[in-house]
Amino acid sequence: xxxxxxxxxxxxxxxxxxxxxxxxxxxxxxxxxxxxxxxxxxxxxxxxxxxxxxxxxxxxxxxxxxxxxxxxxxxxxxxxxxxxxxxxxxxxxxxxxxxxxxxxxxxxxxxxxxxxxxxxxxxxxxxxxxxxxxxxxxxxxxxxxxxxxxxxxxxxxxxxxxxxxxxxxxxxxxxxxxxxxxxxxxxxxxxxxxxxxxxxxxxxxxxxxxxxxxxxxxxxxxxxxxxxxxxxxxxxxxxxxxxxxxxxxxxxxxxxxxxxx
Amino acid sequence: xxxxxxxxxxxxxxxxxxxxxxxxxxxxxxxxxxxxxxxxxxxxxxxxxxxxxxxxxxxxxxxxxxxxxxxxxxxxxxxxxxxxxxxxxxxxxxxxxxxxxxxxxxxxxxxxxxxxxxxxxxxxxxxxxxxxxxxxxxxxxxxxxxxxxxxxxxxxxxxxxxxxxxxxxxxxxxxxxxxxxxxxxxxxxxxxxxxxxxxxxxxxxxxxxxxxxxxxxxxxxxxxxxxxxxxxxxxxxxxxxxxxxxxxxxxxxxxxxxxxxxxxxxxxxxxxxxxxxxxxxxxxxxxxxxxxxxxxxxxxxxxxxxxxxxxxxxxxxxxxxxxxxxxxxxxxxxxxxxxxxxxxxxxxxxxxxxxxxxxxxxxxxxxxxxxxxxxxxxxxxxxxxxxxxxxxxxxxxxxxxxxxxxxxxxxxxxxxxxxxxxxxxxxxxxxxxxxxxxxx
Numbered sequence: 293x294x295x296x297x298x299x300x301x302x303x304x305x306x307x308x309x310x311x312x313x314x315x316x317x318x319x320x321x322x323x324x325x326x327x328x329x330x331x332x333x334x335x336x337x338x339x340x341x342x343x344x345x346x347x348x349x350x351x352x353x354x355x356x357x358x359x360x361x362x363x364x365x366x367x368x369x370x371x372x373x374x375x376x377x378x379x380x381x382x383x384x385x386x387x388x389x390x391x392x393x394x395x396x397x398x399x400x401x402x403x404x405x406x407x408x409x410x411x412x413x414x415x416x417x418x419x420x421x422x423x424x425x426x427x428x429x430x431x432x433x434x435x436x437x438x439x440x441x442x443x444x445x446x447x448x449x450x451x452x453x454x455x456x457x458x459x460x461x462x463x464x465x466x467x468x469x470x471x472x473x474x475x476x477x478x479x480x481x482x483x484x485x486x487x488x489x490x491x492x493x494x495x496x497x498x499x500x501x502x503x504x505x506x507x508x509x510x511x512x513x514x515x516x517x518x519x520x521x522x523x524x525x526x527x528x529x530x531x532x533x534x535x536x537x538x539x540x541x542x543x544x545x546x547x548x549x550x551x552x553x
Numbered sequence: 554x555x556x557x558x559x560x561x562x563x564x565x566x567x568x569x570x571x572x573x574x575x576x577x578x579x580x581x582x583x584x585x586x587x588x589x590x591x592x593x594x595x596x597x598x599x600x601x602x603x604x605x606x607x608x609x610x611x612x613x614x615x616x617x618x619x620x621x622x623x624x625x626x627x628x629x630x631x632x633x634x635x636x637x638x639x640x641x642x643x644x645x646x647x648x649x650x651x652x653x654x655x656x657x658x659x660x661x662x663x664x665x666x667x668x669x670x671x672x673x674x675x676x677x678x679x680x681x682x683x684x685x686x687x688x689x690x691x692x693x694x695x696x697x698x699x700x701x702x703x704x705x706x707x708x709x710x711x712x713x714x715x716x717x718x719x720x721x722x723x724x725x726x727x728x729x730x731x732x733x734x735x736x737x738x739x740x741x742x743x744x745x746x747x748x749x750x751x752x753x754x755x756x757x758x759x760x761x762x763x764x765x766x767x768x769x770x771x772x773x774x775x776x777x778x779x780x781x782x783x784x785x786x787x788x789x790x791x792x793x794x795x796x797x798x799x800x801x802x803x804x805x806x807x808x809x810x811x812x813x814x815x816x817x818x819x820x821x822x823x824x825x826x827x828x829x830x831x832x833x834x835x836x837x838x839x840x841x842x843x844x845x846x847x848x849x850x851x852x853x854x855x856x857x858x859x860x861x862x863x864x865x866x867x868x869x870x871x872x873x874x875x876x877x878x879x880x881x882x883x884x885x886x887x888x889x890x891x892x893x894x895x896x897x898x899x900x901x902x903x904x905x906x907x908x909x910x911x912x913x914x915x916x917x918x919x920x921x922x923x924x925x926x927x928x929x930x931x932x933x934x935x936x937x938x939x940x941x942x943x944x945x946x947x948x949x950x951x952x953x954x955x956x957x958x959x960x961x962x963x964x965x966x967x968x969x970x971x972x973x974x975x976x977x978x979x980x981x982x983x984x985x986x987x988x989x990x991x992x993x
Contacts, residue, residue: 310597314620314713320668321702321712323695327688330681341668342679343969360597390617391597419597436620436713494710498717499892500724503613505714533606537614 302450305337305350307371309357309364310391310419314436315382316340316356321439329443333450348374352449358384358391360419372426377449380422381442383435387507387542390435392419395541421541430455433488435505435538441490459510461485462502465493474501481524483534486512486543507539514546574977576946576968583954588946590939590972603929608634608898608920609720615916615931616714621664624657624705625909626916627718628779632905633916634720638896645889646722649708651779652882653715654907656704658778658875659742660712661910662830662868663701665976666753667694670865673970674756690752693745697872700742704879707735722893732883739880746873747848753869754852758862761949764788765825765941767832768806770908771796776837776874778908784836785821794836799904802915806932819937827941828912828934829975830867831858845874861945861974868976898924909934911976935977945971 306316320326320341336346337353353375359368372378383389395418422428432445432455441457448455458464462484466473474480474496482501484493488509495502508514521531535543579587599618603611611630616623628650635642642650668680671694677683684691702712707727709715717724766788770781783805784796797805806826808819820826835857841849849870858867900922906915912934919928949971953959959967 312617312620312623314617314623317620317664317713320664321698323699323702326695327681327684327691330684335679335681338679342681343672344678344682389597390599390602390614393602394598435617436711491711495716495724498710498723498725500716500719503716530607533610537610538617 301332301334302351303334303336303346303349304446305348305353305371305375306335306340307337307353307355307357308340309355309368309385309422310360311357311382311384311389313340313356315385315434316354318381318437318439318442319354322443325443329446333446350375351377352446353378354446355380355385355422356382358388358419358421359425360391360416362416364416365425368422368425377429378422378426379430379432379445379449380428381432381445382437383433383505383507383538384419385422386431386433387539388419388421390538390540392541393536394419396536396544430457432457433506434490438490438492458489460489461509461512462487462489462491462493462496462506465489465491466496469493469497471496474499475520475524479524481521481526481530481534483517483521485520486514486517503534503537504543505538507542508546512546514543576972578946578950578964578968580950580954583958585947585951585954588943588950590943590946590977600929600931603918603926606926608637608896608918608924608926611916611918611926611929612718612720613714613716618931618933620713622657622661622909622911622914623714624654624709624718625907625914627715628654628907629905629909629914629916630918631718631720632780632907633903633918634905634920635896635903636905637901637903637918637920638899640721640894640896642722642894645887646726646892646894647779648882648886649723649726649889650718652704652879652886653708653718654779655875655879655882656701656708656712658910659701659746659872659879660698660705661701662872662875663694663698663749665910666749666865666868666872667691667698669976670868670973671753671756673973674753674865693748693752697742697745697749700738700745700876703735703738707731719893721896722889722891724892726888726892728888729886732886736880736883739876739883743873743876743880746869746876750848750852750866750869750873753865756865758860759949760860761862761945761952762859763827763831763861763941763945764859765827765944766821767835768821768826768828768913768937769832769836770906770913771836772840774840776840776878777833778875778878780907783906783913785826786832786836787824799906799915802904802906802932803917803930806915806937808932808936818939819932820940821937825940825944826937827975828937829910830864830871830912831861832912833908834858834867834870841870841874842877845870845877848873861971864974864976898922911935912937938975938977942972942975942977945974 380386445455475482480501483504484502487502487504488506490506575591577589612627615626615630618626672683680691705712710717767786770777771784772781782796784794786794805822806819852866902919904917906913915932917930918926921927946968
């Protein structure tokens with residue numbers, strides 16, 4: 293009897309740009325799924341986890357981190373060319389990350405703050421999402437990403453379907469979880485109404501207002517959100533800081549023009 | 554032979570620690586003339602953009618420096634801010650912080666032991682490769698790591714960049730009932746931690762001795778994790794640790810920039826030093842509970858371990874301790890009256906240091922009277938350890954070359970092992986060397 297044909301396992305690549313490593317670590321945090329997953333796919337490039345580094349092409353590439361050095365520009369194009377599907381994971385890759393705060397400052401001054409001899413340090417003036425440089429098949433949000441959503445993305449792309457990742461706001465998840473609304477009940481400032489769901493509405497469940505680490509939701513209504521934050525006691529500076537942190541470029545892009553007094 | 558020119562190496566990171574690096578080795582007639590660890594993690598400028606933020610923000614912002622030890626950043630940041638504001642967090646709130654930190658120690662150290670370090674000793678490229686032959690071992694590691702993550706998820710909301718920590722304490726504290734299932738999981742984890750220690754103790758360890766000075770926090774009555782006084786143990790000094798106040802940290806631990814690496818390198822009183830598991834065990838090992846000390850002795854450790862290859866055994870001891878300590882903290886937990894103490898900002902400078910899994914992590918903040926950060930300074934463990942790592946590389950390669958020439962592939966493997974011994978944060982640790990050898 294003939295042997296059944298050996299099925300070629302899809303090849304996975306995991307790549308890092310400017311980041312904290314937390315999103316790729318999320319893959320290693322899938323303790324129950326890691327070994328079964330490794331049986332279904334070939335982990336061809338994942339330097340955080342394996343010194344067996346295989347050249348492309350890759351069926352699915354997960355890209356963490358933002359583009360922030362001249363070398364990154366060339367590298368992301370190379371990875372894109374070698375990847376059938378490219379999915380960016382986390383706020384750095386999808387929105388430039390917390391380091392995109394530099395986009396609103398003088399990088400030369402930043403560099404001098406940190407390094408005594410800034411000339412050694414090569415960096416771009418901006419930290420930008422991967423999608424600013426190459427086409428991206430899907431963006432998975434979060435700082436960090438959610439483990440369950442990562443598994444959904446990997447299995448969806450390996451099955452050639454779109455991932456089931458809704459882009460509604462954290463409010464939906466809060467209601468589903470049965471958490472009392474913090475702004476309504478306690479006047480606690482909360483970005484839940486404009487923030488992309490995916491974390492499971494963690495912060496409100498811990499009595500803390502959402503701080504927007506998943507970035508804006510699909511239909512974020514900033515002109516309504518900002519007066520709400522002010523009425524919950526935030527100053528203009530606080531509102532700016534609240535929005536300008538882990539997804540600074542994304543929230544800034546949809547903020548309304550500041551009204552003249 | 555050399556990759557210089559083909560790669561941009563002088564790109565560094567404020568995170569300074571995890572991330573991508575390279576190694577440059579110069580060998581001249583069988584003599585190692587240079588061993589340089591090049592870290593080219595892109596700069597992220599945390600110290601710069603912390604300026605202008607509120608005093609409540611550094612714990613969340615600095616946790617983004619490292620996805621592998623976010624709690625360490627949150628804890629050092631909280632301590633430093635509370636120091637500025639004249640607030641001490643103690644009692645059950647301090648106990649909960651220590652419990653959260655135990656979760657990170659269990660998770661992070663187990664990750665290094667099983668997923669990054671053990672494959673070196675057993676001749677595999679990764680834990681996934683290892684699992685094909687020794688699945689039960691890898692599954693034990695994943696189970697133990699999961700127990701650490703369970704602590705982080707319950708207390709912090711999630712294991713990476715937990716959301717529940719705030720200056721002054723927590724947003725919400727757990728009930729005793731909520732901790733009960735955690736205790737059950739940790740009791741199973743204790744068996745896994747004991748087995749892990751026996752497992753790694755059976756590995757083959759090359760002879761090596763690191764002659765750097767050792768630096769770790771020390772507390773009067775417990776193995777230092779979340780609090781303690783910086784304490785140095787000089788090489789060749791016998792057992793005479795010298796402590797200095799945390800506010801003097803930057804007077805003793807001085808960072809300098811080297812042209813080939815964007816991570817700053819630090820020295821202790823002008824000498825090469827090492828922080829992390831080996832230093833902690835040397836300085837605080839006698840404070841471990843009797844059962845953990847006995848397990849360490851059975852694993853072949855005595856008072857001070859200076860063989861960096863055996864650091865995996867010391868990490869396993871620390872995981873066992875963290876599991877025991879977590880169980881003790883859960884057993885004595887009483888919910889505090891309030892989840893956090895008030896921290897009113899005031900102008901001043903504050904210092905905070907805690908023991909990240911990889912070693913002492915120091916934060917300093919200057920606040921103005923409104924509680925706005927006007928200056929920030931962070932010294933992570935890996936910038937401190939780089940000098941000792943480079944010295945290890947030089948010595949280990951030199952020892953190897955005394956027994957005849959070696960191929961680049963063999964030297965690369967040896968160097969990668971020498972570096973992983975010190976767990977210089979994750980993406981460095983797994984596969985990160987682009988070895989260049991210059992032979993004259």
